Amino acid sequence: MLIKKIGNLSSLIITKSPIIINLVHRNQNNQYYLRNIRTLSNNSSHSFNSRIRNNKNANGGKVRYNNTSSQGQQQTPPKNVKIEETIRDRYAVGPATWKSLLLFLVTGAGLFFYFKHEKKKILEKRKEELANKSVGKAKIGGPFELINQDGKLVTDKDFLGKFLLVYFGFTHCPDICPEELDKMSKVTDIINNNEQIGSGKVIIPIFISCDPERDSVEVVRKYLEDFHKDMVGLTGSHEQVSKVAKSYRVYYSKPPKLQPGEEYLVDHSIFFYLMNPDGEFVDAFGKNLDAEQISSSIDKHVQDFLKKGGVIKT
Amino acid sequence: MSSSTSTQSIPPLRSQRNLCWKLRDDYFECLENITPLINNSNNGDKLIIDPISVQNDEKIQELVKRFNCWKKKEEYEKSCMTSWVEYFNKRRHLELKQRELLNK
Numbered sequence: 001m002l003i004k005k006i007g008n009l010s011s012l013i014i015t016k017s018p019i020i021i022n023l024v025h026r027n028q029n030n031q032y033y034l035r036n037i038r039t040l041s042n043n044s045s046h047s048f049n050s051r052i053r054n055n056k057n058a059n060g061g062k063v064r065y066n067n068t069s070s071q072g073q074q075q076t077p078p079k080n081v082k083i084e085e086t087i088r089d090r091y092a093v094g095p096a097t098w099k100s101l102l103l104f105l106v107t108g109a110g111l112f113f114y115f116k117h118e119k120k121k122i123l124e125k126r127k128e129e130l131a132n133k134s135v136g137k138a139k140i141g142g143p144f145e146l147i148n149q150d151g152k153l154v155t156d157k158d159f160l161g162k163f164l165l166v167y168f169g170f171t172h173c174p175d176i177c178p179e180e181l182d183k184m185s186k187v188t189d190i191i192n193n194n195e196q197i198g199s200g201k202v203i204i205p206i207f208i209s210c211d212p213e214r215d216s217v218e219v220v221r222k223y224l225e226d227f228h229k230d231m232v233g234l235t236g237s238h239e240q241v242s243k244v245a246k247s248y249r250v251y252y253s254k255p256p257k258l259q260p261g262e263e264y265l266v267d268h269s270i271f272f273y274l275m276n277p278d279g280e281f282v283d284a285f286g287k288n289l290d291a292e293q294i295s296s297s298i299d300k301h302v303q304d305f306l307k308k309g310g311v312i313k314t
Numbered sequence: 315m316s317s318s319t320s321t322q323s324i325p326p327l328r329s330q331r332n333l334c335w336k337l338r339d340d341y342f343e344c345l346e347n348i349t350p351l352i353n354n355s356n357n358g359d360k361l362i363i364d365p366i367s368v369q370n371d372e373k374i375q376e377l378v379k380r381f382n383c384w385k386k387k388e389e390y391e392k393s394c395m396t397s398w399v400e401y402f403n404k405r406r407h408l409e410l411k412q413r414e415l416l417n418k
Contacts, residue, residue, distance in 0.1 A: 172323065172395070174401050175335065178328070178331060214322075214323055214325075219322075219325065222324070222327070225327075226327055226328040261323075263396050263397035264397060265397050265398075265401055
Protein backbone atom coordinates (compact mmCIF):
# COMPACT_ATOMS: atom_id res chain seq x y z
CA MET A 1 0.00 0.00 0.00
CA LEU A 2 2.75 2.35 1.00
CA ILE A 3 4.74 1.47 -2.07
CA LYS A 4 1.74 2.21 -4.28
CA LYS A 5 1.30 5.56 -2.52
CA ILE A 6 4.94 6.47 -3.08
CA GLY A 7 4.52 5.41 -6.66
CA ASN A 8 1.44 7.56 -7.05
CA LEU A 9 3.20 10.52 -5.51
CA SER A 10 6.19 10.14 -7.76
CA SER A 11 3.96 9.79 -10.77
CA LEU A 12 2.14 12.92 -9.69
CA ILE A 13 5.43 14.81 -9.49
CA ILE A 14 6.43 13.52 -12.88
CA THR A 15 3.20 14.41 -14.61
CA LYS A 16 2.86 17.84 -13.04
CA SER A 17 6.41 18.96 -13.66
CA PRO A 18 6.52 21.01 -16.87
CA ILE A 19 9.86 19.69 -18.04
CA ILE A 20 8.84 16.18 -17.40
CA ILE A 21 5.54 16.64 -19.20
CA ASN A 22 7.38 17.15 -22.43
CA LEU A 23 9.68 14.21 -21.97
CA VAL A 24 7.46 11.62 -20.36
CA HIS A 25 4.21 10.55 -21.84
CA ARG A 26 1.54 8.35 -20.36
CA ASN A 27 -0.54 6.23 -22.72
CA GLN A 28 -4.09 4.90 -22.31
CA ASN A 29 -2.85 1.88 -20.33
CA ASN A 30 -1.20 4.14 -17.70
CA GLN A 31 2.24 3.22 -18.88
CA TYR A 32 5.04 5.72 -18.97
CA TYR A 33 7.11 6.33 -22.02
CA LEU A 34 10.14 8.46 -22.48
CA ARG A 35 9.94 10.52 -25.63
CA ASN A 36 12.76 10.00 -28.04
CA ILE A 37 14.90 13.08 -27.48
CA ARG A 38 16.26 12.89 -31.01
CA THR A 39 12.91 13.56 -32.56
CA LEU A 40 11.80 16.11 -29.97
CA SER A 41 13.32 19.08 -31.64
CA ASN A 42 11.86 18.16 -35.00
CA ASN A 43 8.29 17.43 -34.12
CA SER A 44 7.41 17.59 -30.45
CA SER A 45 3.77 17.34 -31.16
CA HIS A 46 4.29 13.87 -32.52
CA SER A 47 3.96 11.14 -30.05
CA PHE A 48 6.92 9.29 -31.34
CA ASN A 49 7.91 7.30 -28.31
CA SER A 50 10.38 4.73 -27.20
CA ARG A 51 10.02 2.51 -24.24
CA ILE A 52 11.76 3.13 -20.90
CA ARG A 53 12.21 -0.53 -20.33
CA ASN A 54 14.12 -2.85 -22.61
CA ASN A 55 12.66 -3.39 -26.00
CA LYS A 56 12.87 -7.13 -26.12
CA ASN A 57 9.95 -9.00 -27.51
CA ALA A 58 8.90 -12.52 -26.69
CA ASN A 59 11.53 -13.96 -28.99
CA GLY A 60 14.33 -12.00 -27.44
CA GLY A 61 14.87 -9.70 -30.36
CA LYS A 62 14.72 -6.01 -30.11
CA VAL A 63 11.49 -4.38 -30.92
CA ARG A 64 11.61 -1.05 -32.50
CA TYR A 65 8.62 1.07 -32.96
CA ASN A 66 8.53 3.31 -35.90
CA ASN A 67 5.80 5.82 -35.90
CA THR A 68 5.30 7.01 -39.39
CA SER A 69 1.89 8.47 -38.80
CA SER A 70 1.29 11.86 -37.25
CA GLN A 71 -1.06 13.33 -34.66
CA GLY A 72 -1.31 11.03 -31.72
CA GLN A 73 -1.69 7.76 -33.51
CA GLN A 74 0.38 5.06 -32.02
CA GLN A 75 1.40 1.78 -33.48
CA THR A 76 0.37 -0.91 -31.08
CA PRO A 77 3.11 -3.43 -30.39
CA PRO A 78 2.52 -7.20 -30.58
CA LYS A 79 0.14 -8.35 -27.91
CA ASN A 80 2.24 -10.90 -26.01
CA VAL A 81 5.15 -8.50 -25.70
CA LYS A 82 2.78 -5.82 -24.67
CA ILE A 83 1.27 -7.96 -21.91
CA GLU A 84 4.65 -9.07 -20.64
CA GLU A 85 5.97 -5.58 -20.57
CA THR A 86 2.76 -4.27 -19.09
CA ILE A 87 3.02 -6.72 -16.22
CA ARG A 88 6.59 -5.74 -15.72
CA ASP A 89 5.69 -2.11 -15.89
CA ARG A 90 2.84 -2.51 -13.43
CA TYR A 91 5.41 -3.49 -10.86
CA ALA A 92 7.43 -0.44 -11.72
CA VAL A 93 5.80 2.16 -9.57
CA GLY A 94 6.89 5.42 -11.03
CA PRO A 95 10.65 5.62 -11.24
CA ALA A 96 11.03 3.11 -8.39
CA THR A 97 11.00 -0.66 -8.42
CA TRP A 98 10.80 -3.15 -5.60
CA LYS A 99 14.45 -3.94 -6.03
CA SER A 100 15.71 -0.39 -5.93
CA LEU A 101 13.47 0.46 -3.00
CA LEU A 102 14.67 -2.53 -1.08
CA LEU A 103 18.26 -1.64 -1.85
CA PHE A 104 17.60 1.90 -0.68
CA LEU A 105 16.08 0.75 2.59
CA VAL A 106 18.80 -1.75 3.27
CA THR A 107 21.53 0.78 2.57
CA GLY A 108 19.75 3.38 4.68
CA ALA A 109 19.35 1.02 7.59
CA GLY A 110 22.92 -0.12 7.26
CA LEU A 111 24.27 3.43 7.31
CA PHE A 112 22.03 4.37 10.22
CA PHE A 113 23.18 1.49 12.40
CA TYR A 114 26.80 1.97 11.41
CA PHE A 115 26.80 5.62 12.41
CA LYS A 116 24.93 4.90 15.62
CA HIS A 117 27.52 2.31 16.55
CA GLU A 118 30.44 4.60 15.74
CA LYS A 119 28.94 7.48 17.70
CA LYS A 120 28.45 5.21 20.70
CA LYS A 121 32.06 4.12 20.49
CA ILE A 122 33.30 7.70 20.44
CA LEU A 123 31.11 8.68 23.40
CA GLU A 124 32.37 5.76 25.42
CA LYS A 125 35.94 6.57 24.58
CA ARG A 126 35.45 10.16 25.65
CA LYS A 127 33.85 9.11 28.93
CA GLU A 128 36.75 6.78 29.61
CA GLU A 129 39.27 9.50 28.91
CA LEU A 130 37.56 11.88 31.30
CA ALA A 131 37.46 9.27 34.02
CA ASN A 132 41.11 8.38 33.64
CA LYS A 133 42.37 11.91 33.33
CA SER A 134 44.19 12.95 36.46
CA VAL A 135 42.76 15.93 38.25
CA GLY A 136 44.73 19.06 37.63
CA LYS A 137 45.18 19.86 34.03
CA ALA A 138 46.74 23.16 35.05
CA LYS A 139 50.48 23.10 34.54
CA ILE A 140 51.36 23.93 38.13
CA GLY A 141 54.30 22.45 39.88
CA GLY A 142 57.28 20.75 38.46
CA PRO A 143 60.81 19.73 39.33
CA PHE A 144 62.62 21.78 41.93
CA GLU A 145 65.86 21.72 43.87
CA LEU A 146 66.00 23.39 47.25
CA ILE A 147 67.64 23.13 50.67
CA ASN A 148 65.62 21.92 53.62
CA GLN A 149 65.81 23.15 57.20
CA ASP A 150 68.53 20.58 57.97
CA GLY A 151 70.73 21.98 55.26
CA LYS A 152 70.18 19.03 52.93
CA LEU A 153 69.66 19.44 49.22
CA VAL A 154 66.27 18.00 48.25
CA THR A 155 64.38 17.72 45.00
CA ASP A 156 60.75 17.16 44.14
CA LYS A 157 61.52 13.44 43.64
CA ASP A 158 62.23 13.10 47.36
CA PHE A 159 58.59 13.87 48.08
CA LEU A 160 56.95 11.43 45.68
CA GLY A 161 54.66 8.91 47.31
CA LYS A 162 52.88 11.36 49.60
CA PHE A 163 50.43 14.18 49.19
CA LEU A 164 52.00 17.60 49.65
CA LEU A 165 50.49 20.86 50.84
CA VAL A 166 52.80 23.62 49.66
CA TYR A 167 52.76 27.18 50.96
CA PHE A 168 54.98 30.03 49.82
CA GLY A 169 55.78 32.67 52.42
CA PHE A 170 58.58 34.29 54.36
CA THR A 171 59.64 34.30 57.99
CA HIS A 172 59.37 38.08 58.47
CA CYS A 173 55.69 37.93 57.61
CA PRO A 174 53.59 40.05 60.05
CA ASP A 175 50.54 37.88 60.58
CA ILE A 176 49.27 36.20 57.43
CA CYS A 177 51.98 33.55 57.09
CA PRO A 178 51.83 32.43 60.73
CA GLU A 179 48.06 32.16 60.49
CA GLU A 180 48.23 30.20 57.26
CA LEU A 181 50.93 27.92 58.62
CA ASP A 182 48.83 27.26 61.70
CA LYS A 183 45.94 26.42 59.42
CA MET A 184 48.20 24.10 57.46
CA SER A 185 49.24 22.34 60.68
CA LYS A 186 45.61 21.80 61.58
CA VAL A 187 44.80 20.44 58.13
CA THR A 188 47.78 18.09 58.30
CA ASP A 189 46.60 16.67 61.60
CA ILE A 190 43.02 16.24 60.43
CA ILE A 191 44.04 14.43 57.25
CA ASN A 192 46.71 12.24 58.80
CA ASN A 193 44.37 11.16 61.55
CA ASN A 194 41.52 10.42 59.16
CA GLU A 195 43.25 8.30 56.57
CA GLN A 196 44.40 5.10 58.16
CA ILE A 197 47.07 4.08 55.73
CA GLY A 198 50.13 2.38 57.07
CA SER A 199 51.94 4.75 59.37
CA GLY A 200 49.09 7.23 58.90
CA LYS A 201 51.06 9.92 57.15
CA VAL A 202 49.16 10.88 54.06
CA ILE A 203 50.16 14.50 53.62
CA ILE A 204 53.29 16.53 54.26
CA PRO A 205 53.11 20.31 54.83
CA ILE A 206 55.81 22.25 53.04
CA PHE A 207 56.84 25.85 53.56
CA ILE A 208 58.87 27.42 50.78
CA SER A 209 60.49 30.76 51.44
CA CYS A 210 60.19 33.45 48.83
CA ASP A 211 62.67 35.62 50.76
CA PRO A 212 65.87 33.57 50.46
CA GLU A 213 68.07 36.62 51.15
CA ARG A 214 66.89 36.74 54.73
CA ASP A 215 65.58 33.19 55.17
CA SER A 216 68.69 31.12 55.58
CA VAL A 217 68.54 27.47 56.63
CA GLU A 218 69.04 28.47 60.27
CA VAL A 219 66.35 31.07 60.22
CA VAL A 220 63.89 28.71 58.58
CA ARG A 221 64.62 25.96 61.09
CA LYS A 222 64.07 28.26 64.03
CA TYR A 223 60.90 29.57 62.46
CA LEU A 224 59.45 26.11 61.93
CA GLU A 225 59.87 25.17 65.57
CA ASP A 226 56.68 27.06 66.21
CA PHE A 227 54.69 24.93 63.80
CA HIS A 228 53.89 21.30 62.98
CA LYS A 229 56.76 18.92 63.66
CA ASP A 230 56.39 17.30 60.22
CA MET A 231 56.53 20.61 58.41
CA VAL A 232 59.32 20.85 55.88
CA GLY A 233 60.93 24.22 55.30
CA LEU A 234 62.67 24.88 52.01
CA THR A 235 64.92 27.70 50.98
CA GLY A 236 67.84 28.11 48.60
CA SER A 237 69.57 30.52 46.32
CA HIS A 238 67.77 33.31 44.59
CA GLU A 239 67.74 31.29 41.35
CA GLN A 240 66.46 28.11 42.95
CA VAL A 241 63.60 29.90 44.70
CA SER A 242 62.75 31.94 41.64
CA LYS A 243 62.55 28.76 39.56
CA VAL A 244 60.18 26.93 41.88
CA ALA A 245 58.00 30.00 42.36
CA LYS A 246 57.70 30.32 38.61
CA SER A 247 56.66 26.69 38.15
CA TYR A 248 53.96 27.12 40.81
CA ARG A 249 52.83 30.40 39.24
CA VAL A 250 53.42 32.17 42.54
CA TYR A 251 53.62 35.94 42.54
CA TYR A 252 56.10 37.51 44.93
CA SER A 253 57.97 40.79 44.98
CA LYS A 254 60.32 42.74 47.19
CA PRO A 255 60.21 46.50 47.36
CA PRO A 256 62.66 48.10 44.97
CA LYS A 257 65.59 50.27 46.04
CA LEU A 258 66.32 48.69 49.40
CA GLN A 259 69.10 49.97 51.59
CA PRO A 260 71.30 47.29 53.16
CA GLY A 261 69.82 46.19 56.43
CA GLU A 262 66.56 47.97 55.72
CA GLU A 263 63.43 46.18 56.78
CA TYR A 264 60.95 45.15 54.20
CA LEU A 265 57.99 42.92 53.60
CA VAL A 266 57.53 40.58 50.65
CA ASP A 267 54.28 40.81 48.80
CA HIS A 268 53.12 37.34 47.68
CA SER A 269 50.10 35.36 46.58
CA ILE A 270 48.49 33.35 49.35
CA PHE A 271 47.61 29.79 48.40
CA PHE A 272 48.02 26.23 49.52
CA TYR A 273 48.94 23.95 46.61
CA LEU A 274 47.89 20.32 46.89
CA MET A 275 50.17 17.91 45.00
CA ASN A 276 49.45 14.19 44.72
CA PRO A 277 51.92 11.33 45.35
CA ASP A 278 52.78 11.32 41.65
CA GLY A 279 53.94 14.90 41.86
CA GLU A 280 50.97 16.27 39.94
CA PHE A 281 49.03 19.37 40.88
CA VAL A 282 45.58 18.62 42.23
CA ASP A 283 44.01 21.74 43.76
CA ALA A 284 44.71 25.17 45.21
CA PHE A 285 43.10 26.64 48.34
CA GLY A 286 42.76 30.33 49.04
CA LYS A 287 43.01 32.31 52.22
CA ASN A 288 39.24 32.50 52.60
CA LEU A 289 38.84 28.78 53.34
CA ASP A 290 39.23 27.47 56.88
CA ALA A 291 40.97 24.29 58.04
CA GLU A 292 37.79 22.19 58.03
CA GLN A 293 36.83 23.16 54.51
CA ILE A 294 40.30 22.50 53.18
CA SER A 295 40.50 19.17 54.98
CA SER A 296 37.24 17.87 53.60
CA SER A 297 38.26 18.92 50.10
CA ILE A 298 41.64 17.20 50.41
CA ASP A 299 39.92 14.12 51.81
CA LYS A 300 37.85 13.88 48.65
CA HIS A 301 40.92 14.21 46.47
CA VAL A 302 42.71 11.48 48.41
CA GLN A 303 39.76 9.14 47.97
CA ASP A 304 39.63 9.89 44.25
CA PHE A 305 43.33 9.20 43.95
CA LEU A 306 43.11 5.86 45.74
CA LYS A 307 40.03 4.84 43.76
CA LYS A 308 41.91 5.29 40.51
CA GLY A 309 44.57 2.94 41.76
CA GLY A 310 46.98 5.51 43.15
CA VAL A 311 49.46 4.42 45.76
CA ILE A 312 50.52 6.33 48.85
CA LYS A 313 53.92 5.35 50.19
CA THR A 314 53.86 4.07 53.77
CA MET B 315 63.26 44.11 68.07
CA SER B 316 61.88 47.24 66.47
CA SER B 317 64.55 47.42 63.81
CA SER B 318 67.54 45.43 62.70
CA THR B 319 70.77 46.64 61.19
CA SER B 320 72.47 43.27 60.78
CA THR B 321 72.19 41.39 57.52
CA GLN B 322 71.02 38.37 59.41
CA SER B 323 67.70 39.59 60.63
CA ILE B 324 66.04 37.16 62.99
CA PRO B 325 62.27 37.19 62.73
CA PRO B 326 60.16 37.22 65.87
CA LEU B 327 59.06 33.83 67.08
CA ARG B 328 55.62 32.84 68.23
CA SER B 329 55.64 34.39 71.69
CA GLN B 330 57.00 37.66 70.42
CA ARG B 331 54.53 37.71 67.57
CA ASN B 332 51.64 37.11 69.91
CA LEU B 333 52.76 39.92 72.18
CA CYS B 334 53.09 42.30 69.25
CA TRP B 335 49.61 41.43 68.04
CA LYS B 336 48.10 41.89 71.46
CA LEU B 337 49.63 45.33 71.96
CA ARG B 338 48.59 46.31 68.48
CA ASP B 339 45.00 45.35 69.19
CA ASP B 340 45.05 47.20 72.51
CA TYR B 341 46.27 50.38 70.87
CA PHE B 342 43.78 50.24 68.04
CA GLU B 343 40.97 49.61 70.47
CA CYS B 344 42.03 52.58 72.53
CA LEU B 345 41.94 54.82 69.50
CA GLU B 346 38.53 53.55 68.56
CA ASN B 347 37.20 54.24 72.04
CA ILE B 348 38.38 57.80 72.21
CA THR B 349 37.16 58.71 68.73
CA PRO B 350 33.55 59.40 69.75
CA LEU B 351 34.75 61.25 72.84
CA ILE B 352 36.92 63.53 70.75
CA ASN B 353 34.36 64.08 68.05
CA ASN B 354 31.58 64.84 70.47
CA SER B 355 33.55 67.50 72.19
CA ASN B 356 34.52 69.06 68.85
CA ASN B 357 32.71 71.75 66.93
CA GLY B 358 31.16 69.12 64.68
CA ASP B 359 34.19 68.28 62.54
CA LYS B 360 34.48 64.53 62.44
CA LEU B 361 38.10 63.55 62.91
CA ILE B 362 39.34 60.17 61.90
CA ILE B 363 41.53 58.88 64.66
CA ASP B 364 43.48 56.06 63.11
CA PRO B 365 47.13 55.15 63.46
CA ILE B 366 48.09 56.98 60.26
CA SER B 367 46.45 60.23 61.18
CA VAL B 368 47.99 59.97 64.62
CA GLN B 369 51.40 59.66 63.00
CA ASN B 370 50.94 62.59 60.68
CA ASP B 371 48.78 65.11 62.47
CA GLU B 372 50.16 66.95 65.49
CA LYS B 373 46.79 68.16 66.58
CA ILE B 374 45.52 64.62 66.73
CA GLN B 375 48.64 63.57 68.61
CA GLU B 376 47.81 66.11 71.29
CA LEU B 377 44.31 64.74 71.56
CA VAL B 378 45.55 61.18 71.81
CA LYS B 379 47.93 62.16 74.58
CA ARG B 380 45.17 63.90 76.39
CA PHE B 381 42.93 60.90 76.23
CA ASN B 382 45.55 58.47 77.48
CA CYS B 383 46.27 56.33 74.45
CA TRP B 384 49.79 57.57 73.86
CA LYS B 385 51.39 55.05 76.17
CA LYS B 386 49.74 52.16 74.37
CA LYS B 387 51.07 53.51 71.11
CA GLU B 388 54.61 53.47 72.41
CA GLU B 389 54.36 49.95 73.78
CA TYR B 390 52.98 48.67 70.50
CA GLU B 391 55.70 50.27 68.45
CA LYS B 392 58.37 48.94 70.74
CA SER B 393 57.30 45.31 70.58
CA CYS B 394 56.71 45.06 66.83
CA MET B 395 59.13 45.40 63.95
CA THR B 396 59.05 48.75 62.17
CA SER B 397 57.94 47.21 58.91
CA TRP B 398 55.16 45.44 60.76
CA VAL B 399 53.97 48.64 62.45
CA GLU B 400 53.77 50.37 59.10
CA TYR B 401 51.92 47.44 57.60
CA PHE B 402 49.41 47.12 60.47
CA ASN B 403 48.78 50.87 60.53
CA LYS B 404 48.10 50.98 56.81
CA ARG B 405 45.75 48.05 57.02
CA ARG B 406 43.87 49.57 59.95
CA HIS B 407 43.54 52.85 58.11
CA LEU B 408 42.00 51.07 55.10
CA GLU B 409 39.71 49.09 57.34
CA LEU B 410 38.32 52.20 59.01
CA LYS B 411 37.89 53.92 55.69
CA GLN B 412 35.93 50.97 54.35
CA ARG B 413 33.77 50.89 57.44
CA GLU B 414 32.96 54.54 57.02
CA LEU B 415 32.03 54.03 53.38
CA LEU B 416 29.73 51.17 54.30
CA ASN B 417 28.07 53.13 57.07
CA LYS B 418 27.28 56.05 54.80
